[in-house]
Amino acid sequence: MPGPPPQPLLRVCRAQSPLSRGLHRGVPKARLTCANKTAYELAAQWTRSARDGPEVTRAVPAYSRPALRLPLGGGNWGNRGDGGESPATSRRRPPSGDERLKGPGSAREYGELGITGDQPEKFRPKCVDEVAFQEEVVAVLKKSLEGADLPNLLFYGPPGTGKTSTILAAARELFGPELFRLRVLELNASDERGIQVVREKVKNFAQLTVSGSRSDGKPCPPFKIVILDEADSMTSAAQAALRRTMEKESKTTRFCLICNYVSRIIEPLTSRCSKFRFKPLSDKIQQQRLLDIADKEHVRISNEGIAYLVKVSEGDLRKAITFLQSATRLTGGKEITEKVITDIAGVMPAETIDGIFAACQSGSFDKLEAVVKDLIDEGHAATQLVNQFHDVVVENDNLSDKQKSIITEKLAEVDKCLADGADEHLQLISLCATVMQQLTQNC
Structure with missing residues (x-):
């Protein structure tokens, strides 16, 4: 007589199915209705454990999955016979405190900042006196x-x-x-x-x-x-x-x-x-808060990295903490540098911006178009280029005030078009062409 199905399988299957009526009396074949995914998976495990049973029953899932045919004999659900735990009774023991601090991906290896929950929430001020600036x-x-x-x-x-x-x-x-x-x-x-x-x-x-x-x-x-x-x-x-x-x-x-x-x-x-x-946080306040967090979470970050992190966050401490958390996960406990922050924040490297300016100064439209195409192919966001371009143009001492005003006006126009869903490639070509016209006037 075939052995009865496991109790976990009985608990998750429909009460009106022939499982409890037929199989317990030794009926060689019965129709097993799997009411949910859990029942279906348990039935599949039972199939693998009952290897030598000639009798077959049919399991019908209540959701869109193919039918499962189950052998009814032989297999002992409670003991696989090979010394291991059965699929139904095995339970994954939660790791102990020491185990959580060992091995790859552990808190000790990557630092608490890299694996614990929402860091901006963790470091919220608990009282009004802790609010900065x-x-x-x-x-x-x-x-x-x-x-x-x-x-x-x-x-x-x-x-x-x-x-x-x-x-x-x-x-x-x-x-x-x-x-x-x-x-x-x-x-x-x-x-x-x-x-x-x-x-x-x-x-x-x-x-x-x-x-x-x-x-x-x-x-x-x-x-x-x-x-x-x-x-x-x-x-x-x-x-x-x-x-x-x-x-x-x-x-x-x-x-x-x-x-x-x-x-x-x-x-x-x-x-x-x-x-x-509420005023944007000063660079000094942000650096102090970020260094305190890095010290508490045992995160290593260079002086250049912390300064660049403050710069790209633009007065947003929540953004800075999120970038710091992502950088910690990326480096795996190593020192966080300016290059890591650049990769995490999605900003364009200074070399890329310099290359665009060099293409504009060359006066060659073909070269300019090739640079813009490479920029788009690399996946850089056009809005990010507009923001960084603005800072570079304003700080450029080689441009006159009139040239700066013309370029910034074009930047505003391109930014509006991008917000309305315009094509990034065409807008960047238009922007760079305007910059090229202004730069070549000095030649």
Whole structure:
């Protein structure tokens, strides 16, 4: 009599299948219905373990997979007979702490920065005092926190300057870790930006009553906080619907709008909030923060590498930390150099930019077209060339102010065309032709 199928297979198959009715009574053939992928894979494992059974059953998957024919005899599911564990009972033991620190790809080999989760989240400020380079905002928030009160806020400025981190740190200080999740609603307006979100999520949360006190005895404010990140992506209708909610629920709810472009927030909302501008972080502040992170995570980076990392991040500390994390994974524990940062950040090497300028100065359109074609074939982004070209042109002392103005005007035109989906090759040819005209005027 053929042996019964394994219990794991019985548990994941449909109860009404003939499996439990027929096979346990020794019926030589039965129809096995695999209700899901797990059942099908277990059935396949059972087939491989039952090698000498003449009887056959038919397994029918409930999803789009070919039918499986199973031999019913002989195989012992619980013991393969070769001393090894069976497919059903074997379990992969999680690695111990020492094992996680050994072997290729380990934390000890690559450094914690290279393998742990989201590094920008890991190094977010935990309190308002840890916010860098935003002295005015920190001073106002500290005064508000002392009185356990907070106005409606509007934070605006470039990305990566600490806007979201600041309000989250302030909320943690206000409510403590126990009440933080209950009192704070954080929405990314880029994903949820319609009027329906304002009417449902925001309005329902704002109407909730608040209760409870902090376990540490500190005063707990009688209000909640709604954080609308990237509020400049909200539709005009959603922003208009938010006005009434902010007024009606002012006693129990405070709002913090976060955006990159304050001009995209309607005037009725900005007039209801205290506005704070977040400045781009200085190079010195960024270098200090990045060196602290590299020291904590045991990451080796050269002085030239850290300086270039700050340059390509353009005042965005979050971007700089992400680049540092990617560079650590790429180097595998070796020292991070300027070349590594160039590869990670996707910027064009200085030699490439110099080659384009040399082709423009040659006055040969054929040579210029060949350089642009090679640039496109290598996968460089045209927008990246426009950005780097702008810096090179502005800093070039061999160009007159009139020539610089003509080239930068062309850069703006090309940037607009690229944003509208124009062909990169044609736009770069047009840009380089303008540069060639201006450079050859000096010859």
